[in-house]
Amino acid sequence: MPQTPSETLCRSILEANAATISVQKEALAVRRLQTILGAALKLSAESGFHAMSLRALSQDAGVSMGGLYAYFDSKSTLLRMILQAVTRAVEETLAQPPQGIAEDPVAHLDWLIDAHIRLTEEMLPWFTFAFMEAKSFPRDLRRMATDSEAMTEGYIAAIIERAVAQGQFRADLSPIVPALVKPLLQDWYVKRTKYRRRGIGIDAYIATVQDSVRRICR
DSSP: OOOOHHHHHHHHHHHHTTTTOOOSOHHHHHHHHHHHHHHHHHHHHHHOTTTOOHHHHHHHHTOOHHHHHTTOSSHHHHHHHHHHHHHHHHHHHHTOOOTTTTTSHHHHHHHHHHHHHHHHHHTHHHHHHHHHHGGGSOHHHHHHHHHHHHHHHHHHHHHHHHHHHTTSSOTTOOTTHHHHHHHHHHHHHHTHHHHHHTTOOHHHHHHHHHHHHHHHHO
């Protein structure tokens, strides 16, 4: 049975933090971490991560305080784990276009837009958390969040540069275009209620963003 996005994320978190997470059975640890992180994201959406106490997290997740400390020693560590997972998911997704796609910059850009928006759909609570809580992150974690955003812009910029070099996009294209594309990718998960109310589904949204970006660039 294929893993859910949540299972994949939690397994990657366990692997990345194997030196500090003190659990024995991996399958049980993945399920427990899913429960803990799901509760943390839910409580953060309700009242903010800063206001959430580890005791409240313990109660909501149904995991003892000792059980929480087997995975992380503080809220700062928990926050870092969540942000690292989001950053890693974006990097692993966008860095691996299907074979043949990267050869055509326009097709590559269309694919990146599609892949990024669908990733945020699969990981909606994670991306919403990272966006909504960013202003209250400690400085080093704010830097991690901005670096992740810059990474996505960098992928977009590199593709556009290749399209310009191949004559597919106009040569006088402004260098700020990649920075303008990123908010279009974010809008899908930040303003979901607006699009749901208007009856706009993910396929229509993706197609509109792809078309809009191509029109800007040509």
